[in-house]
Amino acid sequence: MGEQVVAATGQMMTPHTMAILSFALCGFANLSSIAILLGGLGSIAPTRRKEIARFGVKAVLAGTLSNLMSASIAGFFIALSGASA
Template sequence: DILEMGNLLGTKISINEFVAFVELAQLKGQIDPRTFVIATYALCGFANFGSIAIQIGGIGGIAPSRRSDLAKLGLRAMFGGALASWMTACIAGILI
């Protein structure tokens, strides 16, 4: 299950969570049910490279002079969001 989970997390970060959820649905009978629940929590959220561009474009429109600051913080924000989802998945794994 570790390889499948790692593949899903990589897909979520590099492409987006929707593609990762489609791949997770195809794995439903092949992985442990506990892994499936943990993966569901780990894949929630919008922490991916496309979201960095959305963040820069959306917030940058409100504060155009701060776009360079947003670009500098974009990667950190993405990883911070991913870590928040992964910590939620860890708590779910403890509780189930």
């Protein structure tokens, strides 16, 4: 895997950066997860759909933080191992 240029800045992305970005972006914390959460849990407890929807945004934020934490831990271990990717 070679280095890739970031179009906006013209700077090169290292394999280390691409590995961290892969961990950060390849998670399930996105807006469609709210619909999946509402559909799955809403069928189990149809009377509590409003409450589930209210906590959906908080769940996506928690999932995003979890993805970013995984990326930072992966970056730490990649840096410790001395590997380039």
